[in-house]
Amino acid sequence: MSEYQVRPATLRDAKAVAEVHAIALKAAYAGILPDDQLSALAPASRESKWREAIEYAEPQVHVAMLDGEVVGFVGFDRSRDPKTPATAGEIWAIYIKPEHWGKGVGVALWDAAREGLDEEGCTTVTIWVPLRNDRAMRFMELAGFKREMKTAGTTAVGTARIEQIRLKRDVS
Template identity: 30%
Template structure:
């Protein structure tokens, strides 16, 4: 378990604890996931296709998927950021899909912080701990995909040492709209004790 006290913003006094998630966190993670998706991506996605990307807008339908994910810690690992006992963010790391990765590359599949806790350091701490965990798991690099139009997230990941590598993919193409993602990569920090 890791802890940080944030006092960056005037009036912001938040103590964040990072820990491994367990099945009991599924509903809280689904809540953060839903709120984060809606707040981060709704302004970026055209109305005529938003339902294809952002639905369901309710928490309950996401809970079973998170339970399944958390029941399989060998497939992926999820860390949660807690303000007191409340889960306010999460980051899920897994092996990057595809033969190309050959198990040496991890993927940050999701990193979300509840909008009520944005810009207080929880996302940065989650990312740092996930990168350290990736190195400890033997991954030499980590990649992630982000919407080309999400400038805020792209700047955040750039500040964390990720760089776009030129790979793109279409997340969704419907009704005359196309959502393009960019791949970002970086090396993992050395595992503790290997320096």
């Protein structure tokens, strides 16, 4: 059993979610994004986005807690990709403080998202992962996700272009 507890986020968690997002992004994208863009990843720029997501459950947000501290979060909902069936879900975001990487937080968050997507009637789930984010790619593949090779493309992060690919698996 994991020492991490996962629960739905509340509005009081928005600041902590934004902090986890910024810290984890900086660590995960080191060597992928230019240094000036990494340094611009500030929690303040993300707090209102996460406050709104939590308030309107779009996406649904769950947090992983350890000793009263938010150490990770997952955002999930129906797929935002065009032409996907109503039964397709998506992990919109999953981020964990780097000092908690490899300790079971990601699995606990994935389990919560999978349960939530199942309750929503989703039968499949996707996630977009940067090709150069080896840690995320490895985690998602270990969780049973498979690359959809025809989905490879680029997305803008600030002024940088990031190559990414969609991964997919059944919810159950």
